[in-house]
Amino acid sequence: MDTNKMRELKELAEAAGSDEWYAAGDLRYCDDKTGETHGLHHDDSRFIAAASPATVLALLAEVERLAISRSKKERELEQELETWRHGxxxxxxxxxxxxxxxxxxxxxxxxxxxxxxxxxxxxxxxxxxxxxxxxxxxxxxxxxSNGRPGSGGNAPGHCHEVPGVWDRGNGDRSGTQCGWCRIWSAAQAMAKEARHDR
Ligand SMILES: [Zn+2]
Ligand SMILES: [Zn+2]
Incomplete structure (x- = not known):
């Protein structure tokens, strides 16, 4: 059903919406030409009596509820399909x-x-x-080595002439990097970094 028609019907029902509605036998019309009053056709009057504004509003509300639940179900189904499609x-x-x-x-x-x-x-x-x-x-x-400061790249207790490098006169180690000084320098750099992180 056209949503515009539904909206119109709703407005009409709301405008008409009184607590009392016509009973089937109440409905009569006046013939303009003869001035006579007639009862409405039996089936018509029964229908009008049954289609009270409250009933029409309830029907429209039900239509709306169903439309919403259908679109929700459609969305869920769509999602399921999507999962199934991609798997x-x-x-x-x-x-x-x-x-x-x-x-x-x-x-x-x-x-x-x-x-x-x-x-x-x-x-x-x-x-x-x-x-x-x-x-x-x-x-x-x-x-x-806490509390024992090193100096300029030398670990505490070490005093290489070139910081971190074994001095001459140390045999094969002469001129090579001192392992302990290297670890100590790395540890200091890491500690500095850790302090920055905090
Ligand atoms: Zn696999
Ligand atoms: Zn050293």
């Missing part, structure tokens, strides 16, 4: 990376893109954890 990327593992047989027993890792992505994420998390561990190790090296 999981991999039907073998359902994008979980793991393949199970019909009994639910694990059959190994899938070799699809989804599985690769999951593995890449897992590796990244592992790298992150390893990096954290290394960082805390280096920071604890720094704590070890």
């Amino acid at each position: 999981p990327f991999c039907w073998t593992c359902g994008d979980t990376g793991d393949v199970h047989d019909i009994t639910g027993e694990w059959r190994g890792e899938c070799d699809c893109l989804s599985a690769q992505l999951i593995n890449a994420n897992r590796e990244r998390d592992q790298f992150k954890a390893e990096n954290e561990a290394l960082r805390s190790l280096v920071l604890s090296a720094l704590e070890e």
Whole structure:
């Protein structure tokens, strides 16, 4: 039904909306030519009596309710279709990376893109954890020398002429980087960074 007609009907019903409505026997009309009063045709008068403004408004409300619920259902159906259309990327593992047989027993890792992505994420998390561990190790090296200041790139207790590099007269180590000074410098840089983060 045309929504304009429905709106019009609603306005008419609201305007007419009195508590009392015509009973079937009440309805009469006056013939302009003869001036006689006639009862309305039986079926017509019954219909008019039944179609009270309240009834019409209730009907319109029901139509509106159904229209809303239908469009909601249509939207839900549309979403379901969308999921079904795209589906999981991999039907073998359902994008979980793991393949199970019909009994639910694990059959190994899938070799699809989804599985690769999951593995890449897992590796990244592992790298992150390893990096954290290394960082805390280096920071604890720094704590070890707490209170003993190094100087200009030399670790506490070390006094290389060139900071962090073994002096001449140290055999094979001469001129090479001092491992402890290197760790200590790295730890200091990390500690500085950690203070910035906080
Ligand atoms: Zn897969
Ligand atoms: Zn050193």
